[in-house]
Amino acid sequence: MQGKQLILGLLCLSMPALAERPVEPFAADSVPAARYSSYRRVAYYAPVRDGTKLAITVYQPVGAGGGERFPTLLWYHPGHRESMDLASGVIRPTMSATDISFFTGQGYAVAVAEMRGSGASFG
Numbered sequence: 001m002q003g004k005q006l007i008l009g010l011l012c013l014s015m016p017a018l019a020e021r022p023v024e025p026f027a028a029d030s031v032p033a034a035r036y037s038s039y040r041r042v043a044y045y046a047p048v049r050d051g052t053k054l055a056i057t058v059y060q061p062v063g064a065g066g067g068e069r070f071p072t073l074l075w076y077h078p079g080h081r082e083s084m085d086l087a088s089g090v091i092r093p094t095m096s097a098t099d100i101s102f103f104t105g106q107g108y109a110v111a112v113a114e115m116r117g118s119g120a121s122f123g
Contacts, residue, residue, distance in 0.1 A: 032106065034101075034102075034105030034106065035061075035063075035105065035106065035107050036061035036062060036063040036104055036105050036106075036107060037062075037063055037105070038061075038062045038063060038104075039059045039060060039061055039062055039100060039101065039104035040059070040060050040062050041057060041058075041059055041091075041093075042057070042058045042059075042060065043055070043056070043057040043058075043082075044056060044058075045122075046113065048116075052116055052121075052122050052123035053121065053122045053123075054113050054114060054115075054116060054121045054122075054123075055081065055113070055114045055119055055120035055121045056081070056111055056112065056113040056114070057081050057082060057093070057111070057112050057113075058072075058109055058110070058111045058112075059093075059100050059103075059104055059109065059110045059111075059112075060104065060109045061104040061105070061107055061108070061109065070107060070108060070109040071107070071108055071109070072108065072109040072110070072111050073103060073108050073109070073110050073111070074111045074113065075095060075110070075111070075112045075113070076113050076115060077094060077112055077113065077114055077115065077118075077119075078114075078115050078118055079094070079114070079118060079119060080094060080114065080118075080119040080120075081093065081094055081112040081113065081114050081119060081120075082094060082112075093112065094112065095110065095112055
């Protein structure tokens with residue numbers, strides 16, 4: 001029991017020191033400059049273990065040598081991953097182009113997949 005009281009006492013003594021440390025807010029200037037200036041869009045069906053095909057669109061950074069691998073952020077979306085403007089034929093992603101540009105600019109691939117049985121996914 002004395003051991004627990006000692007630990008509790010030490011924690012109480014350290015709390016004021018923790019409270020005095022300033023918390024630095026997020027600063028936009030702390031974000032590194034983009035390493036990639038553009039991205040490419042690739043859409044396909046990805047088979048899962050049971051053979052069901054999920055519709056997926058991948059946005060990959062462009063600008064370095066071919067065959068480069070990137071860490072990937074997955075957005076498993078319950079609806080449509082993109083839509084098409086019927087008048088112009090322009091494809092509009094569900095994720096904003098600004099967000100896609102930010103993440104791909106930092107060297108991440110962004111994969112947007114539709115959940116099974118939704119949008120263009122089977123199953």
